[in-house]
Amino acid sequence: MANPYRELLTTPGATGLVLASAIARLPQAMIGIGIITMLVQQTGVYWLAGAVAGTFTLANALFGPHISKLVDQRGQSRVLPVVTAFSIGMLLALIIAVYLRAPVALLFVLAALAGTMPSMPSMIRARWSQLFRGKPQLHTAFSLDTVLTELAYIIGPPLAIGLSVSFFPEAGPLVAVVLLAVGMTTFLMQRQTEPKVVVGNISRTSSTLLIPGVRTIVLALLAMGVIGGSIDVAVVAFANAQGWPESATFILAAYALGSMVAGLTFGALKISLPIEKQFFIGILVTALTGVLPIFSADVFILSGMLFIAGISFAPTMVVVMNLGTIIVPPSRITEGLTWMTTGISIGVALGGMLSGLVIDAYGARAGFGVAIGAGVVMVVVVLVGLRTLSAVSAANVEPAFQ
Known part of the structure; x- marks a missing residue:
C-alpha cells in the first residue's frame, strides 16, 4: 500500500x-x-x-x-x-x-x-x-x-x-x-x-469575506475556537478543584494527542464524500464530543473524554482548509485562509473569557457548558450556510476532488 x-x-x-x-x-x-x-x-x-x-x-x-x-x-x-x-x-x-x-x-x-x-x-x-x-x-x-x-x-x-x-x-x-x-x-x-502573484490582483480592494460561503466557515470556526478556548480554561479550573493543578498539563496534552492521531490517520485516507458534507459531519462530531467533558468525575476520566473530543478537531480543520481552497480563488487564498485562522483566534479568546465568567459564578465543571453552547451555535451556523457551501463548492470543485 x-x-x-x-x-x-x-x-x-x-x-x-x-x-x-x-x-x-x-x-x-x-x-x-x-x-x-x-x-x-x-x-x-x-x-x-x-x-x-x-x-x-x-x-x-x-x-x-x-x-x-x-x-x-x-x-x-x-x-x-x-x-x-x-x-x-x-x-x-x-x-x-x-x-x-x-x-x-x-x-x-x-x-x-x-x-x-x-x-x-x-x-x-x-x-x-x-x-x-x-x-x-x-x-x-x-x-x-x-x-x-x-x-x-x-x-x-x-x-x-x-x-x-x-x-x-x-x-x-x-x-x-x-x-x-x-x-x-x-x-x-x-x-x-x-505562491505566484496573480496579474491584476493589486487593484483588488474587496474583502474575501464577501465571497459566498467564506462567512459561514469563519463563523463556524469562531464557534469552534470558543470550544477550544473554554476547554483550556475549564481544564485548569477542574484540575485545581480536584486538588491536582499540575494534571492540567497532561489533560490538555491528551486533547492535542487525540487531534494529532486523528489528523495523521485522516491524511492517509481517500474520502469520496462531497467536501461540504465532510465539513458538516466534522462540525457535528465536534459539537457532540464537546458534551463529554462535563460528565467527567476525575482528571483521568477527563483526559479520556478530551482525547475522544480531540479526535474530530484536526480532520475538521483539514476539511475546512480543503474547502477554502475550493471556494476562494488562488489570487486571494492567503487572505481567505487568514480569515479562517482569525475566526479561531477570536473564538479562543472569547471562549476563555466566557468560560472564566461562568466558572467564577457556577464552579469549574460549569465551564464545560460554554463548549456545549458553542457546539450548538456551530451546528446551526453550518446548517444555515450549507446550501451556499454546496452550491459554491459544486461550481468551483476541480476534477481531482470529485
Missing part, C-alpha cells in the same frame, strides 16, 4: 517547506504565553499579564487578514520581511519596556503593534495550495500541516514558560523572537514553493 506522506515529501520543495515551517510556526505558539509568564514574573499582576497578552492576540487576529491581503497582492518575499522586521522590533521594545518597568499604557501600545506578526499557518497553507491545488495530495498536506501546528502548541508554551522560569523573565519571549527571525528567514529561502 502506498504511503501518501512519503509521496508528499518526495515532491520537489515539500521537504524544505516542512522543515522551515516547523521552525516558523513555533513562535506563534510561544509569544502569547511568553508575554504572560514574563509579566507575571516581573510584576506579579495576573490581570495585567493577561490583558497585555490578549491585546497582542487580538491585534494579531485583526491585522492578519490585511497583511495577508497585501501578501496576495505583492508576494510573500516582498511583504513578509518588512512586517516581520517591524513586529520583531516591537516585541523587542515590549521586552525592554517590561524590563525597565515602563508605564502600563506603553506595554499595551507595543503589544498591539507587535500584533503585526504575519499569520504563519496561512502563509504555509498558501504554499501547500500552490503545490497541490486541485490534487489529492492537498488533503494529505493539510493533514500533516495541522498535526505540525498541534505539535507546535504542545512544545511552544512549555518551552516559553520553562525558559522564563528557569533563567530570567524575558527569556521565553526573547527566544521566541529569535526563532521568529530564524524561522522566517529559512521559510523565505524556500523560493520553489512561494
